[in-house]
Amino acid sequence: MIKSPLKSKVDPRDGKLAMAHLYVAFIALLVGGLAGLLQVLVRSGKFQLPAGIGYYQILTVHGVVLGLVLTTFFIMGFQLSVVSKTAGTFTDKQRTVGWIGFWIMTIGTIAAAVMILLNKASVLYTFYAPLQAHFIFYLGLTLVVVGSWTVGAAIIMKYAEWRRANPGQQSPLLTFMALVNTLMWIVATIGVAATVLIQLLPWSLGWVDTVNVAVSRTLFWYFGHPLVYFWLLPAYMVWYAIIPKIIGGKIFSDSLARMSFILFLLFSIPVGFHHQLLEPGIDAAWKFLQVVLTFAVVIPSLMTAFSLFASFETFGRSKGAKGLFGWLKKLPWGDARFTVPFIGMVAFIPAGAGGIVNASHQMNQVIHNTIWVTGHFHLTVATAVVLTFFGAAFWLVPHLTGRKLTKKMNKLALIQGSLWAIGMTFMSGAMHAAGLLGAPRRSAFSDYGGSAQAAEWIPYQIAQAVGGSILFIAIILMLYIFINLAFFAPKGEQEFPVGEALHPEEKAPMVFENWKLWLGITVLLILFAYTIPFIDLIQNAPPGSKGFKLW
């Protein structure tokens, strides 16, 4: 029997690096959350921004700071922690690489944030050309991406070292998962790096006059969809490999978890066209192909749902639960480390179902560019993912800072999760409903010249403001808990929960660790899905567009 290499505690030096990432992430939560609150208030029609601040400026702050900064920094900090815990402490060289990556990302973030706050880059979250930002904004975002590659390199180096030291053995599950997410991220960010470096930077610097809009949007969404899986996979790491330990149960199947991650690596990327279903210039056949691939990526999510239910039921029945749903009662509802991510899991059911509607080619016309889409990703990333990250922070932060999650903080955390659920039900529910009635997304308050249809949306916009305000209270509560856990909670040892498989004797096939094979298939799928459309977009391009600054 091989001894588990699991360390009881993450080395403090690695902990410090991970915490550096988490500090930036939670500062981003405050700034981005405040911008979100202002947005819903403006859209209620009862409030106007002071001092000439523009709606589209705070929209850009909200999207970039939460969608790119909070997520990327939290994920990097989280992945560094799980790799250090399960594959062993980073070497000094690896840790230095991690720190260099952290500082590159942080400098890039500050540069981009300053340009947005100076109102030189109100190009919305997707920074769609021909909206043109100051070149420092694009440069800053490039640094964020390059920095994330550098942090990713530390994870890859650690994984390679582990494989060399343990030949013929499967890597620890959480390290394997962090590696898959890192590889997927590197392949995906090549798209955004390409559009920024080849198109947007030279254009914003005035070196070229025009930009091929369709190519830039296609490169963006080549990156933009795997980006959502880059957010989701760390949440799945918690759901698959950590929550079972928290509830006192087992991972239903180690092999199933690995296989679902491999499927995400293969199918997350060649699917960007489902964000462009209503765009001209891309042949419907290629859109259809990517719709089919999008439906392929539903499969590993459904596998995840099955695995989680099975993990919960097996645990409940081992505690003597009876009946069809008796096992639900055995789950530790008083433990915020479980309950807050569980709320996220529940939210992922309507979130995923809505995503299937969005990706259904022609049906996309019903919801395209409506606020339904905003409602959709506030369930996916802003509930399922974020509540899971918060749930992880409740043990990760005190573990890394040598403190303990107290009963009082646990209680506050439960209140925080419940407030989030209530606020999001109002906000996202109203967004979905208004979207079906045609209310547009990415737009400030307007009564559209007294149109009767626009008047129908107003009550929903009020409901969004109510929900958004409740969410902001939940954010403040979360920041209070974070600061407590980082600086003020009593000293002690907080467990880093790492689940064990129900059948540890069942080894996953080693082919799962064959990266030449998986990256090879990933690249082939990408080439298949994108080569001809790109040739079309470049060969048959209309004249390029000059830059616009509409704010």
Add this chain to the structure above:
Amino acid sequence: MAKAELKSKTKTEIEDSSSLKGTLASVFFVGFFIIVLWIGVYFLYLDRF
């Protein structure tokens, strides 16, 4: 007769402890939710386009 009853009771308990029928019901619920939402929007689509 008594012996038979005892046997069947034990059997049920063994089945119950490793049963995944709640999981089956749960994944069916998820599938059902996806289908209902999809069909709902599909008819909205047919109605509008």
